[in-house]
Amino acid sequence: MTVIERIYDNAWYVAHAAPGMREQLAADITRTWMACEAAREDAGRARTVAGLSAARSALALSFGNVTQAEYDRARARAAEAARCTDIIDGHAFGIRRDLGPNGAMTVDIASCTLLRRATLSVGARGEEWTADLYDPQSRVDRFTTTLGSDPWDAVHKACAWITTGVFPASR
Incomplete structure (x- = not known):
């Protein structure tokens, strides 16, 4: 494509x-x-x-x-x-949220048009978000990082990585 x-x-x-x-x-x-x-x-x-x-x-x-x-x-x-469930920064994503006990949550983010995807997880409310980032077209197809404790910032960072292939913290 x-x-x-x-x-x-x-x-x-x-x-x-x-x-x-x-x-x-x-x-x-x-x-x-x-x-x-x-x-x-x-x-x-x-x-x-x-x-x-x-x-x-x-x-x-x-x-x-x-x-x-x-x-x-x-x-x-x-x-x-x-x-396609969400539009973030002009790009279409399918986002699925699964709630767990004590404020735990898993968020699966997939682009509607790109192959990259991310899975964000947090153990409890207020803790740091962990991101498992997957790019099947890269030499290193999967890596894990932390995104801070702000849920909206974590989602936006993951979405920015999906659309650009560059992790926002490394810019």
């Missing part, structure tokens, strides 16, 4: 994070599903009507396949948009 493709993909995720755009994706799914069902009915009628040419039946089946593919693409676009 080229840099331009990643920028375009990130722009798509950012644009589709808005609730109105998510509603539009849901409407596209409904519209394409209805078109697909109508095309299947037409294909069924074309096969049962006596005296019609095989070409007309094939055309109806082909249109049914096209609408099924359009429906599948609409569902895939909606699923991809739902994968």
